[in-house]
Amino acid sequence: MRRDVFQALADPTRRAILLLLASQAMTPNAIAEEFHSSRQAVSKHIQMLSECELVKQEQKGREIYYHINANKMKEIDKWVEQFKKIWETRFNQLDKVLLTIKKQKK
Amino acid sequence: MKNNLLFDFTVDKATKTVVVNREFAAGLPLVWDAFTKQEILDQWWAPKPWTSKTKFMNFEVGGRRFFAMVSPEGQERWSIQKFTSITPKTNFKMTNAFADKDENPELPGSEWDLNFSEQNGTTKVSISIYNESLDRLEKMIDGFRQGFTTTLNNLEKLLATQSQK
Numbered sequence: 238m239r240r241d242v243f244q245a246l247a248d249p250t251r252r253a254i255l256l257l258l259a260s261q262a263m264t265p266n267a268i269a270e271e272f273h274s275s276r277q278a279v280s281k282h283i284q285m286l287s288e289c290e291l292v293k294q295e296q297k298g299r300e301i302y303y304h305i306n307a308n309k310m311k312e313i314d315k316w317v318e319q320f321k322k323i324w325e326t327r328f329n330q331l332d333k334v335l336l337t338i339k340k341q342k343k
Numbered sequence: 344m345k346n347n348l349l350f351d352f353t354v355d356k357a358t359k360t361v362v363v364n365r366e367f368a369a370g371l372p373l374v375w376d377a378f379t380k381q382e383i384l385d386q387w388w389a390p391k392p393w394t395s396k397t398k399f400m401n402f403e404v405g406g407r408r409f410f411a412m413v414s415p416e417g418q419e420r421w422s423i424q425k426f427t428s429i430t431p432k433t434n435f436k437m438t439n440a441f442a443d444k445d446e447n448p449e450l451p452g453s454e455w456d457l458n459f460s461e462q463n464g465t466t467k468v469s470i471s472i473y474n475e476s477l478d479r480l481e482k483m484i485d486g487f488r489q490g491f492t493t494t495l496n497n498l499e500k501l502l503a504t505q506s507q508k
Contacts, residue, residue, distance in 0.1 A: 320361070321352040323390050328350065328365050330387035331377060335369040338383070 242309065245289045250274065251282045255305060258292060262302040349467065361472040371461035374468065375432045378457065381408065389413070404429055409446055423448050424455075434458050439472075451475040 245251055254268060269279040283303060286292045290309045295302050348366040355362070367374050377383045381400040389395035392415045400408035406426050411419040421442045428436040440452025458469040 317354045320354070324352060324363050324365075325350065326390035327387060328367075330391065332367065334383060334386045335367055335373060335377060338373060338377075339369060 242289050242291065245285050245291055248282070250279075251286055254279075254282055254286060255291060258303055258305040262295070262304045264300050264302055268303065348465070359474050361474070363470045363472075365468050367466045367468065368464070369466055370464060371432055371459060371466045374461075374466040375459055378459075378468070379435070381410075384408075385410075402426060402429070409442070411444075419444065421446075423452075432459060 246255075250272065253272070257263060257268060257271060265280055265283060266276070268283065269276040272279055283292065287294065287303075290306050292303045293306050295304060348368065349364060350366075351362075351364045353362045354360075369377075377387070379402045381397040384400075385395045385397050387395075388410075389412045394413045395410060396413050396419070397408060397410040400406075400410070402408070404426055408424040408426075409421070410424075411421045413419050421444055422439060423442045423446060424437045424439045426435060426437045428434070435457055437455045437457075438452050439455055440448035440450055442448045453475070454473040456471045456473075460467050
């Protein structure tokens, strides 16, 4: 099973990597230099981001560059939309409850 | 239920805060009760087909509400809210954390700040929810995903009924 986008985003280091890549494509080495953690740890993070397609890789000569995948980031917006729907539903229910109570009081 | 009542929802990823504003066609005392009394809360807090079940609620500073969202299959997802500040009919603040059935919270939770104000018989509620981790928000969505299609159908039906009036 492919990894879930939100599991990938739950980690602060991975979010920082995405932020870095949002401004420019980078090699794994260049990314690792930005963090205090080991190259290996950073590489694991990149792998996870890659598995859930938040980043894409591109071979340029002997180097691999990582890019942010804008389409996948849209999924996050969809998810936010779902969260919004929950509140809408909840409040529509509250509207009904308020109406019922008001009628009972009359 | 009138369409001209305000509803806005924003997620600020940078400050990890969700802000929800909504107006209700009811007076402030009633809306305040709907958010602070368990017998009313349980009638609307869970989006259908989920139901809300409050085991206990002590609405006072330092008091707690221990409640579950119950799925149509009977699966219970428990949460604990702890009230940290109360200014009657104006504002209350609480922390909210998922929990097991024995009241052990999964920390960190989220921090809620709810403001209430009335103008010309319409009550506005402004809620801001600060989440330490996106992970937690994700869990909340996951919990509802199963029942979600039904929820949307319910909502559609409700809206259809409303617009016929």
